[in-house]
Structure formats: structure tokens, C-alpha cells
Amino acid sequence: MTKTEIKKLKIAVEKLTKWESSGKAFGHFNVVVEDATHLKGADRLYEFFCLMKILEDLSKNYKIILQPGTKSGKIFPVAPGNKKYWVYFKAEHNTDPTNKYQICYGTKIKLRKAPKTSFAPDISIQKYDSTEDPDETMVELIMDAKFKFKNTDTLPIIQLNDFIQKVTALETINADSISLQFSSLLGLKGNCLLTNGNALNDHETYCKIYKIKQVEKFDTESCYNVVG
Numbered sequence: 001m002t003k004t005e006i007k008k009l010k011i012a013v014e015k016l017t018k019w020e021s022s023g024k025a026f027g028h029f030n031v032v033v034e035d036a037t038h039l040k041g042a043d044r045l046y047e048f049f050c051l052m053k054i055l056e057d058l059s060k061n062y063k064i065i066l067q068p069g070t071k072s073g074k075i076f077p078v079a080p081g082n083k084k085y086w087v088y089f090k091a092e093h094n095t096d097p098t099n100k101y102q103i104c105y106g107t108k109i110k111l112r113k114a115p116k117t118s119f120a121p122d123i124s125i126q127k128y129d130s131t132e133d134p135d136e137t138m139v140e141l142i143m144d145a146k147f148k149f150k151n152t153d154t155l156p157i158i159q160l161n162d163f164i165q166k167v168t169a170l171e172t173i174n175a176d177s178i179s180l181q182f183s184s185l186l187g188l189k190g191n192c193l194l195t196n197g198n199a200l201n202d203h204e205t206y207c208k209i210y211k212i213k214q215v216e217k218f219d220t221e222s223c224y225n226v227v228g
Contacts, residue, residue, distance in 0.1 A: 044078060046147035047122045050194050050218065051105050053185075054123065054143075055089065058103070060183035062091040067102075076105055080120030083107040084132035099179050101140065102126040109170060110135050119166050125180060141175035141191060142166060148197030155193065155200050155214060164210045167191045173211050187215070187226040194218045199227040 055064055068074050071085035083104060093099035104126055108118040112135045121142035130138035144163055146155060167173055176190040191212045199214035207214060207228030214227040 042149065043145075043147045046196065047145040048076070048105075050143070050145040051103075051123055053218075054188065055103065057183050057185045057188075058091055058180075061181045062093050062100075064103075065090040065092065080106050080108050080118075082132075083134060090128065093181065096179075099181065100128040101180060102128060102130050107134065109139055111169060112136065119169055121166060121170070124170075125175075125178070136170045136172075139170050139172055140178045141180065141189075142170060142172050143188075143192045143194060146193060146195040146197070148195060151196050151217070151219070152198065154198040155195055155216075157200060157203065159193065160200060160203060160206070160212070160214070163191070163193045163212055167210060167212055176211065187213070187224070199225070201227055204228055 058064065066074065067088050067090055069084065069086040069088075074087050077086045086106070088105060088107065089103040091101045091103055102125070104124045106120055106122065107124055107126075108120045109124065110116075110118045110133070115135075122145045123143040124139055125141040126134055127138050127140060144159075144166070146159055167175075172191055178189075180189060182189055192215050193212060194215045195217075196219040197216065199216040203214075204227050212228055216225050216227065218224040
């Protein structure tokens with residue numbers, strides 16, 4: 001991605017994340033802007049963009065409620081964090097009161113049999129009654145975002161393997177069967193590895209076996225493609 005494209009992404013995130021009252025961007029956006037041209041900052045910016053893009057789509061079918069954290073109020077984590085400290089969202093369907101979820105960003109999720117071991121997907125869809133200290137029984141679907149400075153770059157196989165490990169450990173292999181209802185991003189119902197670059201098309205069968213999706217060209221345009 002060029003600096004011009006990163007600026008375009010920055011503007012898109014600002015448009016998606018403005019408070020209605022002040023018109024200013026919220027979350028940790030002010031932290032990542034300064035180093036957005038460096039890999040770490042650009043990664044965070046892209047992850048946050050993906051979260052906002054998904055919330056924007058879900059808001060067509062759900063009432064989205066912001067749940068402040070006990071430590072940070074309305075601030076999002078810049079690294080994997082304990083759920084109770086950081087803001088997350090609740091989504092309640094507009095017409096079906098039983099169709100509701102939590103949408104979390106960077107939340108640590110522990111394993112029941114190994115509570116000292118945790119995974120922190122960039123985005124996790126959790127059960128509506130998920131606790132402040134969730135384990136894999138409370139998770140329905142996960143997503144990770146992988147930024148590429150050059151949108152012609154391709155996801156490496158190690159990132160597919162790492163994501164499949166998360167899906168397996170957090171037991172979300174049946175994510176495509178939950179009742180989560182997207183509006184236009186219909187292809188994202190499932191465990192998704194999101195990137196503004198290219199997918200590994202040669203590994204589509206591998207993805208289908210482990211029920212993950214590579215979502216390529218997922219950026220400020222609307223022409224993304226799903227592999228898997």
C-alpha cells in the first residue's frame with residue numbers, strides 16, 4: 001500500500017468512527033495515526049478499519065450498543081487485553097430478540113483446560129452472555145486482519161496455519177452456521193482471515209477442510225473476494 005492509499009484508509013476509518021455528538025474519531029485511532037506508515041501502526045489501523053466496516057454492516061440488522069471498559073472507558077486496546085478493561089460492543093437484532101451477540105476487539109480468550117494459555121483474535125463474536133473472562137465455550141466466530149503495504153502481496157501459509165490453530169483451539173469451526181446476519185458482507189459469515197492483499201488461492205481446499213475463509217482485497221473499496 002502506498003502512502004496515498006494509507007491516507008485514504010485513514011480517512012475511511014475517520015468516517016466510520018465518529019461520535020455523533022462531537023464529530024471526532026474515537027477509540028485508539030489517535031494513537032496509531034502517528035506511526036501509520038510503519039508496519040505496526042498500519043496493522044492496528046487496518047484491524048480497526050475492519051472492525052468498523054463489520055460493525056457498520058451489522059448495524060443494518062442490529063442495534064449496536066457500546067459497552068465501556070472498567071479501566072479505559074471508551075478506549076480500545078492497542079494490544080491483546082483483558083476484556084473487562086476495554087470497550088466492546090453488544091449487538092441486538094432489530095426484529096429477533098433471541099439473535100444477539102457481543103462483538104469484541106483484541107479480547108484475550110483463555111482455554112478451559114489450560115487457563116494460562118489464551119488467544120486474542122483481532123475480532124471475536126461472542127455469546128451475548130459471555131463473561132468478562134471468556135473461554136472458548138463463549139466464542140462463536142473469530143476474525144484476524146492482515147495488512148499488506150503492497151496490495152499485490154499474498155498471505156503467507158504461516159498466517160493460514162496460525163489462524164487455523166486459533167479456530168481449532170477456540171472451537172469455532174462451525175462459525176458459518178450461527179445466526180449472525182450480515183447485510184451486504186454476506187461472504188464474511190464464518191472464520192475470516194481479512195487482508196487488503198491477495199489470498200493463497202492454491203490452498204482453497206485446505207481452507208474448506210478447516211472451515212476458514214481468506215477474504216482478499218478487503219479495503220476501502222467494495223470488491224472483496226472470498227477464498228475457502
